Amino acid sequence: MPYDEELANRVREVVQDEPGLSEKRMFGGLAFLVGGNMAVSASGQGGLLLHIDPSRAESLVDGVHVRRAEMRGRLMDGWLRVDPEALETDEDLQRWVECGLDHARSLPPK
DSSP: OOOOHHHHHHHHHHHTTOTTEEEEEETTEEEEEETTEEEEEEOTTSSEEEEOOGGGHHHHOOSSSEEEEEETTEEEEEEEEEOGGGGSSHHHHHHHHHHHHHHHHHSOOO
């Protein structure tokens, strides 16, 4: 399934003024990178794929619309899937995108 163009455009609005921002197709979606580090992606599986500080995962996972990402049958540390239902308002989207931006900003540029 292709990524949601409308969601990608909404993410673009949130990240548009971010220094060092780039976009790249990866993981079946459209990723937004800061300094070469992925922050967030409009996922080809729907919703967002979010790169976060692994120590924050337990506090962010809700078991309903936000869960640890699974890749090739393995739960991935520092990666979350955020379902579209958790992104309905601009405030909700902003909150999640900021989590990814915070982590990407904390990493050394690639």
